[in-house]
Amino acid sequence: MSVNLKFGTDGEPSIVAEGSYLWDAARRVGMRLPAECGGTGQCDTCAVVVNEGMNLLSPLTEAERKHLNAERLAMNERLACQVKIERAGDLTVTPVPVLERDETTEETVDDFRRNFRKLSLDKKFRALAEFEVVTAYQALNAIAGVPSYIGGKIVEVLAGRGRTLDARERDARRPADHEANVTDANVNTDEAFNK
Numbered sequence: 001m002s003v004n005l006k007f008g009t010d011g012e013p014s015i016v017a018e019g020s021y022l023w024d025a026a027r028r029v030g031m032r033l034p035a036e037c038g039g040t041g042q043c044d045t046c047a048v049v050v051n052e053g054m055n056l057l058s059p060l061t062e063a064e065r066k067h068l069n070a071e072r073l074a075m076n077e078r079l080a081c082q083v084k085i086e087r088a089g090d091l092t093v094t095p096v097p098v099l100e101r102d103e104t105t106e107e108t109v110d111d112f113r114r115n116f117r118k119l120s121l122d123k124k125f126r127a128l129a130e131f132e133v134v135t136a137y138q139a140l141n142a143i144a145g146v147p148s149y150i151g152g153k154i155v156e157v158l159a160g161r162g163r164t165l166d167a168r169e170r171d172a173r174r175p176a177d178h179e180a181n182v183t184d185a186n187v188n189t190d191e192a193f194n195k
């Protein structure tokens with residue numbers, strides 16, 4: 001008897017070795033499941049739903065109990081890196097979509113890149129202003145592939161512009177009848193410092 005592993009109920013079955021871990025078996029048949037923590041049971045990015053063949057698999061590990069809540073366990077989710085295929089038979093699993101599990105770093109960067117491209121210029125400035133200059137440069141580099149000798153300068157300018165926009169926006173949101181008080185408060189504070 002062998003293990004017939006399928007991805008999705010319409011998938012083609014592939015034969016994998018009994019005794020292998022599900023994540024490894026998947027990779028051997030060309031299905032690369034995400035593994036943000038490197039298969040150490042510290043995330044949930046490798047989660048799959050077991051559609052068929054739960055009885056072929058090793059019992060839940062501590063890591064699975066920690067990262068999959070009761071609802072997810074009830075839906076037959078398992079962490080592929082934690083699951084050993086202990087018995088032969090038909091096994092069908094479906095990777096858990098990213099909306100229902102943590103994103104990997106790569107997915108987060110991709111999302112950021114995609115969303116950043118859609119932002120208006122002002123919002124781009126603002127997004128960059130939220131980073132420290134060094135990280136902003138790294139972010140910009142990841143997004144646009146800007147060469148290092150110009151990237152740092154651009155980011156300094158962008159971050160400065162973004163901060164100015166934020167300050168202006170904050171001022172514009174303040175109630176008009178507070179303006180006099182703000183000035184008074186500033187005067188009072190200045191006086192307090194001068195004493």
Ligand code: FES
Pocket residue numbers: 034035036037038039040041042043044045046047079080081082
């Ligand atoms: S890869 Fe992180 S728990 Fe499986």
